Amino acid sequence: MKISTILDHIDNGHMALPEFQRGYVWNRDQVRGLFDSLYRRHPVGGLLVWATESTTAAHRGDGPLAPGVVKLLLDGQQRMTSLYGVVRGKAPKFFDGNAQAFTGLQFHLENESFAFYQPVKMKDDPLWIDVSDLMSHGQRGHETLVEKLAEHPDIGTKAVRYSARISRLLGILEITLHIEEVTGADKTLDIVVDIFNRVNSGGTKLSKGDLALAKICADWPDARDAMKAKLKEWNAAGYDFNLDWLLRSVNTVLTGEAKFLYLHDRSAEEIQGALKRAIKHIDTSLNMIGGRLGLDHDRVIFGRFSVPVMVRFLDQQKGALNEQDRDKLLFWFAQSGMWGRYSTSTESTIDKDLEALNGESGGLDKLLDTLRLWHGGLRVEPEHFTGWSLGARFYPVLYLLTRMGESRDWGTGLALKAGLLGKMSKLEVHHIFPKAQLYKHGFKRAEVNALANFCFLTKNTNLDISDRLPEKYFVEIEKAHPGALASQWVPMDRELWKIENFQSFLEARKELLAAEVNKRMEELLHGDTRWLAGPSAPALAPITVLGGVTSEDEEEELEALNAWMEERGLPQGVIAFDFADSETGQQRAVFDLAWPNGIQEELSQPVALLLNEGSDVVAIASQAGFRCFVSVEELRRYVLSEILAEELAA
Numbered sequence: 001m002k003i004s005t006i007l008d009h010i011d012n013g014h015m016a017l018p019e020f021q022r023g024y025v026w027n028r029d030q031v032r033g034l035f036d037s038l039y040r041r042h043p044v045g046g047l048l049v050w051a052t053e054s055t056t057a058a059h060r061g062d063g064p065l066a067p068g069v070v071k072l073l074l075d076g077q078q079r080m081t082s083l084y085g086v087v088r089g090k091a092p093k094f095f096d097g098n099a100q101a102f103t104g105l106q107f108h109l110e111n112e113s114f115a116f117y118q119p120v121k122m123k124d125d126p127l128w129i130d131v132s133d134l135m136s137h138g139q140r141g142h143e144t145l146v147e148k149l150a151e152h153p154d155i156g157t158k159a160v161r162y163s164a165r166i167s168r169l170l171g172i173l174e175i176t177l178h179i180e181e182v183t184g185a186d187k188t189l190d191i192v193v194d195i196f197n198r199v200n201s202g203g204t205k206l207s208k209g210d211l212a213l214a215k216i217c218a219d220w221p222d223a224r225d226a227m228k229a230k231l232k233e234w235n236a237a238g239y240d241f242n243l244d245w246l247l248r249s250v251n252t253v254l255t256g257e258a259k260f261l262y263l264h265d266r267s268a269e270e271i272q273g274a275l276k277r278a279i280k281h282i283d284t285s286l287n288m289i290g291g292r293l294g295l296d297h298d299r300v301i302f303g304r305f306s307v308p309v310m311v312r313f314l315d316q317q318k319g320a321l322n323e324q325d326r327d328k329l330l331f332w333f334a335q336s337g338m339w340g341r342y343s344t345s346t347e348s349t350i351d352k353d354l355e356a357l358n359g360e361s362g363g364l365d366k367l368l369d370t371l372r373l374w375h376g377g378l379r380v381e382p383e384h385f386t387g388w389s390l391g392a393r394f395y396p397v398l399y400l401l402t403r404m405g406e407s408r409d410w411g412t413g414l415a416l417k418a419g420l421l422g423k424m425s426k427l428e429v430h431h432i433f434p435k436a437q438l439y440k441h442g443f444k445r446a447e448v449n450a451l452a453n454f455c456f457l458t459k460n461t462n463l464d465i466s467d468r469l470p471e472k473y474f475v476e477i478e479k480a481h482p483g484a485l486a487s488q489w490v491p492m493d494r495e496l497w498k499i500e501n502f503q504s505f506l507e508a509r510k511e512l513l514a515a516e517v518n519k520r521m522e523e524l525l526h527g528d529t530r531w532l533a534g535p536s537a538p539a540l541a542p543i544t545v546l547g548g549v550t551s552e553d554e555e556e557e558l559e560a561l562n563a564w565m566e567e568r569g570l571p572q573g574v575i576a577f578d579f580a581d582s583e584t585g586q587q588r589a590v591f592d593l594a595w596p597n598g599i600q601e602e603l604s605q606p607v608a609l610l611l612n613e614g615s616d617v618v619a620i621a622s623q624a625g626f627r628c629f630v631s632v633e634e635l636r637r638y639v640l641s642e643i644l645a646e647e648l649a650a
Helices: 001-014 028-039 077-088 130-149 158-176 187-198 210-218 223-236 242-253 268-294 302-316 321-340 346-357 364-375 395-404 435-440 459-465 470-480 499-525 552-567 614-621 632-643
Strands: 047-053 067-075 105-108 115-117 128-130 179-182 426-430 454-458 572-580 586-595 607-609 627-629
Touching: 001 077, 001 158, 028 077, 028 105, 028 115, 028 158, 047 302, 067 077, 077 130, 115 242, 128 130, 130 158, 179 627, 187 614, 210 242, 210 268, 210 552, 210 607, 242 268, 242 302, 242 346, 268 302, 268 321, 302 321, 302 364, 321 395, 321 499, 395 454, 395 499, 426 459, 435 470, 435 499, 454 459, 454 632, 552 572, 552 586, 552 632, 586 614, 607 632, 614 627, 627 632
Parallel strands: 047 179, 607 627
Antiparallel strands: 047 067, 105 115, 105 128, 426 454, 572 586, 586 607
16 A cells, blocks of 8 residues: 555544554654655565454544544554654644654755754755655645756756655655555454564563553543543642553452453443542542651652552542551551562562452451561661662651651751742751761761761751751751751760761661651551561661662752653653562662663663762663663763754764
8 A cells, every 4th residue: 555545544534543552652763764765665564454343443542533444553653653744744643752753854855865954954955855845745846846946056957856856755655565454353452462562572562551451442432541631630749650550550449459451341331430439549548648647749659559559448448447547558558668568579469468458357457467477577677777868768768757757947946747838948858967078078978878867958948057067057956946956866965966976876866767667657556566566677688779869969950851851752760760679679779760661662771870870880770781871961962862863963
C-alpha cells in the first residue's frame, strides 16, 4: 500500500493505533534517518496490522473509527507517526509523545541531506526547504518552489536539477510499504498482545498493567483518560504516581489480588466502581499519611507500594476506621517503609500482605505478624540512623519525627507542623554542623552528610544560621527559644556542640532519634506494643550505602533538570533513586537522579546522574547497566544530541 494511501486511511479512521500501544518515543535522529532512507529508496520495513471490527476495536485517541473492518497498527507506529507528522505538518489523532521530534524537518537541495531547522544555519540559504510545507502543497508547491529558485542569481540553471530532487522527495508518498495482517475471530487481545511483544522483542514491551488496561479500555474507552486525570491531580498536590500503581489499587479493591490477570474478566461497570472506590481510599490514605505521620509530599512517601494494601483494608472496612485501627495501619505503613518491604518483588510481596488481610483469620494483626515474621523485631536502634544523604531510607523517618512531634523552628520557636504559610516557611534540610566547617576540619563526606547531622528548619532560619558552628548559634537559640534545640533531639551537653566532638555528637543524637522513633511507634499502637516487644530490628547489614543527594542545592539542581526534561516532552527522572539488591532488598546505593527504564523508555539504556560522587558509586551504576553522567550539563548534552538529536553549538 502506498504511503499516501496509508496516511489517508489514518485520516478517515480505517487505520488507527490499538489502545495497548504506548506513546511515540522516536527522536529527531530517527525521524531524519527514516526520511533519508525513504529518499534514497532504501527498505524501511513493512507494517503489521490487526484487522478487526471497528465496533469492538479499542483504539487510542479521540478520532472516530470507520465502520466495518479497521486496521490497528501492531508494528510500525513510530514510522507511521513520523511520516504523518512530517507530511501532514501535525500529529495524528492517536498521538501521545514529543511532537518536537518531527517538527521543522528541512531538506538541502544541493547536499541531499535532512536536518531540523536551525535559524542561524538555514535562514539565508534558499537551498534549505521545509519538507512539511512542500508535502502539504504537493505539485503546486513544487512548481512554485522551482520558479523561486530559478529567479535566484546564485542558482539559475541549477533549478532544473533541484526540481528532480524535489520530485524525488515528493515521490516518498508513492512508495509502497508491505502490510501483513493478523486476522481471524480466534485472535483475542491476549494473542494479539503476545504477537506484538514477539515482533517488538527489541523495543518497548507491554507490561502486565498495559495488557490489563488495554482489556479495560476495550469495554470502557475513557478508562485511561479518567485515570490520568486523577494522577494529574495527585501530581499537582506533590505526589508523583503512575498508571500501573493506580491500577494496582483498583485491582486490590476489586479482586483482593495483586496480579493484573485477575482484572481481565471484569466488566466496565465493575472497573468504574472499583476505580471510584480506589481513588476515595487513596485520598484517605494520603490524608492519613500526611496528616498523622506528616509525610506530605512525594520525596518522603517511602512506602508507596504499601498504599494498594491500605486501600484494600479501607475498602473492607467501607472506609470507616476507628482511631486505633487507623494508627495501627499507619504503624504498618511506616514500618514497611523503614525496612524496605517493597524494595524487590513488589507484586509477590503485595500478594503476601493481601493474603494476610483476607480470609476469616485475616486483618491488621495478621498483617503486622507477617511484617515481623519477614523482618524480625520492629524496634529501632541508634545504628539504624547510621545512614547518610537525603536518599537514605531513614531520611523520611527524620521528616516524620519532625512533623509528628513537637519539633520547633530555631528562628521563630514555632512548631514545624504541616501547612506553614509563606514561601520562606517551606521546610529545608539544615546541616547542624555546617558542611564547610566540617570539610575544613578533615571530616569525610559520609560524616558531613550523616542523617544525625540533619534537621529541618524554615528557609529563613536556615539562611540566618548560615555556616556558623553550633557552639556559637546554639547558645543564641536556647536563650531566645528555650527547649527548641531539645525538640529537635539535640544533646544538651555543651561539650558536644564543639566541632572536635562532632563524632560524639552524632552518636548521642542517634540515641535520641531512635528513642523518639520508638516512642512515636508506641503511640500509634495505643498501648498494644506486642509488635515492638522482643529483639530489636536487625542492625543494618555491613554493606555501606553509597551515593545520594547531600544538600538542598543539589536537590534544587535535580528538580530544575527534571523541569527542563518535562519542557521537552521527556519523562522526569527519579530523585534519590534507591538501588537495591534484587534478591535481598538491601539498599546498595542511592543515585541522585535516575531513569531506570531509559529516557526513551525501553528503547535507550538506563541513565543515572551522579553529582559529586566517587568512582565506587559510578562503578555500581555502570555494572548495573546504567549510562552514567557526573554533571547536569553532560546529561543535557546527551539528551539534546542522542535523544532529541539536535545539533549542538560548537
